Amino acid sequence: xxxxxxxxxxxxxxxxxxxxxxxxxxxxxxxxxxxxxxxxxxxxxxxxxxxxxxxxxxxxxxxxxxxxxxxxxxxxxxxxxxxxxxxxxxxxxxxxxxxxxxxxxxxxxxxx
Amino acid sequence: xxxxxxxxxxxxxxxxxxxxxxxxxxxxxxxxxxxxxxxxxxxxxxxxxxxxxxxxxxxxxxxxxxxxxxxxxxxxxxxxxxxxxxxxxxxxxxxxxxxxxxxxxxxxxxxx
Numbered sequence: 001x002x003x004x005x006x007x008x009x010x011x012x013x014x015x016x017x018x019x020x021x022x023x024x025x026x027x028x029x030x031x032x033x034x035x036x037x038x039x040x041x042x043x044x045x046x047x048x049x050x051x052x053x054x055x056x057x058x059x060x061x062x063x064x065x066x067x068x069x070x071x072x073x074x075x076x077x078x079x080x081x082x083x084x085x086x087x088x089x090x091x092x093x094x095x096x097x098x099x100x101x102x103x104x105x106x107x108x109x110x111x112x
Numbered sequence: 113x114x115x116x117x118x119x120x121x122x123x124x125x126x127x128x129x130x131x132x133x134x135x136x137x138x139x140x141x142x143x144x145x146x147x148x149x150x151x152x153x154x155x156x157x158x159x160x161x162x163x164x165x166x167x168x169x170x171x172x173x174x175x176x177x178x179x180x181x182x183x184x185x186x187x188x189x190x191x192x193x194x195x196x197x198x199x200x201x202x203x204x205x206x207x208x209x210x211x212x213x214x215x216x217x218x219x220x221x222x223x224x
Contacts, residue, residue, distance in 0.1 A: 004154075011121065038217075043203055043216060045215070102154025
């Protein structure tokens with residue numbers, strides 16, 4: 001079992017729809033969780049971080065964390081073609097300093 | 113504020129040749145990370161520095177890879193000799209402590 005798992009996609013949604021990206025992790029001691037966006041040929045860019053159970057909203061983005069289910073998700077409302085990218089889920093195990101363990105990423109395609 | 117700087121951006125070498133990558137972190141960031149990213153995968157940590165000390169190099173293939181961070185600022189990652197399987201993107205990231213990591217643009221290495 002991989003430590004951080006994501007559906008690789010591609011996930012295709014129409015413009016204006018809600019895109020839902022999911023991630024599960026294996027280490028119950030994990031403390032912090034991040035979503036990075038990576039455009040093709042570019043480096044990862046942080047879009048959301050979440051540390052406690054529940055929802056965290058930032059503009060069109062909402063991160064959801066459920067530590068009991070070891071599940072973290074990212075919702076993108078009113079999806080735009082410019083949101084088309086690979087979304088990487090990253091988890092800090094909590095006992096290894098700042099080490100991040102990344103999932104393989106989910107490719108999102110927003111169709112006009 | 114300047115971001116993480118990496119050079120070169122692209123490098124093409126023959127197998128068995130040496131290669132070196134350079135990283136300058138965000139000013140004031142004491143923690144520096146080197147990641148390797150294969151196509152279609154998330155980044156994988158190679159080595160993490162806190163100031164000039166390598167605190168996690170468990171994933172660094174020490175038979176051919178080496179890294180240094182003299183004076184706790186810039187860092188160099190070296191491969192000698194390079195193998196075909198080393199073709200990937202090498203990402204440098206920095207943070208203050210275990211806070212949010214910011215990534216540089218990466219070096220795309222092609223080994224022929």
